Amino acid sequence: MRTIAITSQKGGSGKTTLTGHLAVAAEQEGFGPVALIDTDPQGSLSDWWNAREAETPLFAKASLSSLADDLQALKEAGVKLVFIDTPPAITRANQTVIAKSDLVVIPTRPSPHDLRAVGATIDLVEEAQKPMLFAINGATMRAKLTGEAAIALSQHGTVAPDILHNRQEFAASMIDGRTVIETNANGKSAQEVLGLWQYIEARLKKLPVKASFKTTNHHRMNGFGKKPASFGEQPAAL
Secondary structure (H helix, E strand, C coil): EEEEEECCCCCCHHHHHHHHHHHHHHHHHCCEEEEEEECCCCCCHHHHHHHHCCCCEEECCCCCCHHHHHHHHHHCCCCCCCEEEEECCCCCCHHHHHHHCCCCEECCCCCCCHHHHHHHHHHHHHHHCCEEEEEEEEECCCCHHHHHHHHHCCCEEEEECCCCEEEEHHHHHHHHCCCCCHHHHCCCHHHHHHHHHHHHHHHHHHHCCHHHCCCCCCCCCCCCCCCCCCCCCCCCCC
């Protein structure tokens, strides 16, 4: 099982939207079972999941104090990939989540304010010695600033080549618990999300395999559905 943290100090960077979209993309591309954990007190990811009609991705209740055990339980249940949404601040939640993650994805809008704010997140990830990846989000088509942002970010780490552009359909699709992949599978937004997920998937496959990942897992997905007993509708208890 792999764990991806979606984190950024800057509010409005699109963490929740990106988390939901990547989770659905991963599930549809055959990387599942995929589970979501929401560590943001606002509970936006939880609200989006509760509005979904689809059975996947799963939603897992977790707490900071038992995050390692909660992740182990998901692994033993057969979950292959976990996405964790985090608060828009440098908090203990972010530190704990990053420490337990295999890859940290930092969504960044191509604006001076976002670029100035990203430093604190980078410091946190580097302190934890975790691999990170920048995802440019909310970009304007053919804007010079987008290219400049990519160059600036590349000085600190890898920048995903697949950029998500600012389109209303991203937010509109989230209203009823869906994503652009589900509302307009052939649209440009959906193709951008799928491209970004495929790049992230390739990065995951290049990460070192932990000793615990080498053991054969014979556990089956018992009782896992949209709202199984070990999963709930409420935001993660933190």
